[in-house]
Structures are given as structure tokens and as C-alpha cells.
Amino acid sequence: MRKEKDLLGFMEIDENSYIGIQTRRALDNFKINYKKVNIEIIRAYAIVKKAAATANFKTGKLSEEKMNAIAKACDDIYAGKRDGDFLLPAMQGGAGTSINMNLNEVIANTALEYMGHKKGEYEKLHPLEDVNMSQSTNDTFPTAVKIAIIKILRELVEEVMALQSALQDKEHEFADVFKMGRTQLKDAVPISLGQEFGSYAEAISRDRWRLYKCEERIRQINMGGTAIGTGVGATLKYRFQVTEELRHLTGFGLARAENLIDATQNLDAFVEVSGIVKTLAVNLNKISSDLRLMDSGPNSGLSEIILPPLQAGSTIMPGKVNPVGPEFLKQIYYKVLGNDLVLTIGAADGNFELNPMLPIIADAMLENLEILRDGIRFFTHKVIAGIAANRERCREYLEKCWSMSSVFIEKLGYEKLTEILKESFKTGKTYRDIIVEKGLLSIDEIDKIISENTTGARS
Numbered sequence: 001m002r003k004e005k006d007l008l009g010f011m012e013i014d015e016n017s018y019i020g021i022q023t024r025r026a027l028d029n030f031k032i033n034y035k036k037v038n039i040e041i042i043r044a045y046a047i048v049k050k051a052a053a054t055a056n057f058k059t060g061k062l063s064e065e066k067m068n069a070i071a072k073a074c075d076d077i078y079a080g081k082r083d084g085d086f087l088l089p090a091m092q093g094g095a096g097t098s099i100n101m102n103l104n105e106v107i108a109n110t111a112l113e114y115m116g117h118k119k120g121e122y123e124k125l126h127p128l129e130d131v132n133m134s135q136s137t138n139d140t141f142p143t144a145v146k147i148a149i150i151k152i153l154r155e156l157v158e159e160v161m162a163l164q165s166a167l168q169d170k171e172h173e174f175a176d177v178f179k180m181g182r183t184q185l186k187d188a189v190p191i192s193l194g195q196e197f198g199s200y201a202e203a204i205s206r207d208r209w210r211l212y213k214c215e216e217r218i219r220q221i222n223m224g225g226t227a228i229g230t231g232v233g234a235t236l237k238y239r240f241q242v243t244e245e246l247r248h249l250t251g252f253g254l255a256r257a258e259n260l261i262d263a264t265q266n267l268d269a270f271v272e273v274s275g276i277v278k279t280l281a282v283n284l285n286k287i288s289s290d291l292r293l294m295d296s297g298p299n300s301g302l303s304e305i306i307l308p309p310l311q312a313g314s315t316i317m318p319g320k321v322n323p324v325g326p327e328f329l330k331q332i333y334y335k336v337l338g339n340d341l342v343l344t345i346g347a348a349d350g351n352f353e354l355n356p357m358l359p360i361i362a363d364a365m366l367e368n369l370e371i372l373r374d375g376i377r378f379f380t381h382k383v384i385a386g387i388a389a390n391r392e393r394c395r396e397y398l399e400k401c402w403s404m405s406s407v408f409i410e411k412l413g414y415e416k417l418t419e420i421l422k423e424s425f426k427t428g429k430t431y432r433d434i435i436v437e438k439g440l441l442s443i444d445e446i447d448k449i450i451s452e453n454t455t456g457a458r459s
Helices: 021-029 039-058 064-078 097-114 127-131 137-173 193-218 236-250 260-265 268-295 324-348 358-386 391-400 402-412 414-427 431-437 443-452
Strands: 002-006 009-013 178-183 186-192
Touching: 002 021, 009 021, 021 097, 039 064, 039 097, 039 137, 039 236, 039 358, 064 097, 064 127, 097 127, 097 137, 137 193, 137 236, 137 260, 137 268, 137 358, 178 391, 186 193, 186 402, 193 268, 268 324, 268 358, 324 358, 391 431, 402 414, 402 431, 402 443, 414 431, 431 443
Parallel strands: none
Antiparallel strands: 002 009, 178 186
16 A cells, blocks of 8 residues: 545555545545546546646646656556546536546556656656646646547537438438328328438438537637636646647647636536537437337338338237337437536536536536437438338328328319319228229329429429
8 A cells, every 4th residue: 555645634545556545535525326437538638638748848847758758648548548547427526626636646657657666656756746737627627528529529420421311312212202291290281201301301411510510619728727717827838839739639620718717617618519419319309200100000000111120129019119219319319408408507507717517517418429429320320221111001191181182273173172072081982083083184194293292392
């Protein structure tokens, strides 16, 4: 065991442990059966620490030996070699201070080994004096969170693009499948199944654009602002240098916020991005609801489409297959809405120069991005790509539906159509059959009129 000291006193730490006294106290305090800090934050934080060490070296505050050792330690963390040392729960007090100290201690002890020293020999390289030089939790943690968000956001955009493409493929595949349109779940006028999928693709296209643009909102970072944005403890040269190092290490278009105090205390950018992500979830839920209804049956429901069978649907009803794909997306939608509410309340509860609720805000934001990314990937490849049209059922509803007859008014007139519909109701024949029997229109003419009235909605 090794003995470490902080402002509260002494504590014995396992001599083989890379964490130190600050992390141990946090683990003892925040004992909750909850998920750990998102590993993407840890990886992004390692980048931040490496950038800070490099900037401190280039501005003459940190020796080259220490800078190199810290950089190697950060590389190990980014590569996942130290994942087992980051066990703090995502929900915690302290505005992320425990997470920062966890990084500082693991980096320091790893760096000490690279320098040929033992863990805990902080007189050689210190978690705060060296690893945390020119920094505060209040500028490094938000920066790490934003880097993590940008990474996952870009991955989400890729999946949204793939979904849009898959929906457009179905738009073309189903262009000649005519069916009844519905308003308020009641029969309306005809539409093609392709047009319905085209409208889904259009909505997802808007989501794609919104997500692409919203990255601009979180590229502004407050590195160099330290505790409250005034930059105490950080030189002006460092403030500019560390941002440049972060741009280089991440490849992201990060920029130092014009007002570091504002960027430290206000988290409205997270709320804005969350709102855009929530909008995507809303569109996915609507599409999923439509697919469940169109797939319902097969004998007592609509059964206009056939969703790909993914698994058996019942332990007591043989042959039953459930629409688990759309149901999965709908549950992701519920979770996104809940996280958005948590995030919004958290962002509203900042006081004066800092919002201490950033740990739960970051967790909610990243969880939404990740479950949407993974859910959309599943939805695209296992659901949308395998959807088939039940052409016979679509035509059957089209021929039976009286409201469909409105497309023949120009050819047959209102009074003639009324007589035809009365006869259809009395005999059970479709109005289509009656029109053909009476010699009013041929089958080809009927199909042509239907086609003409279900085109032109999308150029």
C-alpha cells in the first residue's frame, strides 16, 4: 500500500493502482448502481490533457520529459489500455471534478512509470501541478464533452444518411404500388406506397441537414478560461496554443469562444443540439408507427406491407411474428424524450458562473446520440431494407374504398358516381367492377386515372 494525502487527510491506496486519493474518495461517495462515465468522455478527456501538456511545454511551463510522459499516458487511455481505471458513475456531484481528478491521477501514475518511477511518487510528476497545469475542471470537462459529442454526432449523421438512402430506394421500388391514403386513420384519397416512403425520406433528409449544421453550436470551447472563464492560472499564450493543439489532435474545427465566461456558465448549446436530436427521434417514431399499422394483421389488420421477420413473436401462439423493429425504434424515442427533459432541467439549473449539472447533461446527450446511432443502423439494414409490398392487399383496399371514387368525378360526374356507389353498397360489388360492367370505363382507363391522381407529389 502507498499513503496519499489531500486536504481532508491521508488514505492508503493499493500500490498497484493507477488511481489516487481523489478518485478513491469519489468512488466511496458516489456509490450508486448506475452506468459508468461514458468512455467517449474519457477518451476525449485524454486528448484534452495531451493538448494541454503540449501547450504548456510550447509556452515554456512544462519540461519536455514530463510532456512526453504525459502524452504517452494519454495515448494509452485513448487506446483503451486503462479503461478499467475509470469506474466513476455518470451521475455524480462536483461538476465533473471527480472525472478530471480520475484522469489526472491515472495519467500521472502512468506517466511516472514511463519516467522510471513508482506510482504515487508525485514529487517527480504531480496530478495537479503538472497534469492539470493551466487547467480547471470547468474548462477541460466541457471541452472533453463537446469533443465526444462531435465524434458521436458525426457517426449518427452517417447512419441518418444511410437511412435516407434506404427509404429513397423503397420510394422507387414501390412507385407503382397504389393504395389508399388515410387521414385521421380514415380512408382519404389514393397515394402510392412509394410516395409514402418518399415523404419519410424527405423528413429524414431534413434531420440530416439539421444534425450536420448543429455541430457548429458545440465547436466553441472554453479552454483557457479555467475556473470561471476569466483565465486565472493560464497565460494568454497558452489559451491560444491549447486550442490550436486540440484542433490538430481531433481534426475538428474547434474554436475558442469569444466570451469564455459565457461559455463556462451557460449550457444552452447542449439544449439546442438536444432539441435537434429529439426532432430526429420524433420523425423516427412517426415512421415506426406507420410501419406497424401497415404491417398489422396479417389477416385481421391492414397488411399493406410485410416487415422482415426478425424473431418468433409468441411463446403460446405458433407462427406469430411481431413488428419488433419499429417497436425498438419507438422505445428509443421514449428514452430520447426522457433524456432531453433531464438535460433541459439540468441546463436550467446552473447558478452564477458555473453549471454543476454537466455530468448528467453530458451522459443524457451522449446516450441519446449513441442509441439513435445504433438504433438507426439496425432499422436501416434489418427493417427498411427488407420491407416488401403486399400489392394484392393494397389493390383490394383501393377497389373497395368509396372515397377512391372521387378521382372519377371528372369522367363520370357526381350523380353517376352516386348511383354506382349505391349499387356497390347494395350488391357488395366493387365500384370498379360496376364501372367496367356498365361499359363506362375500361380497366386500363381506370388504372390510368388512378395513376394520374397519385403522381406529382414529389418532383
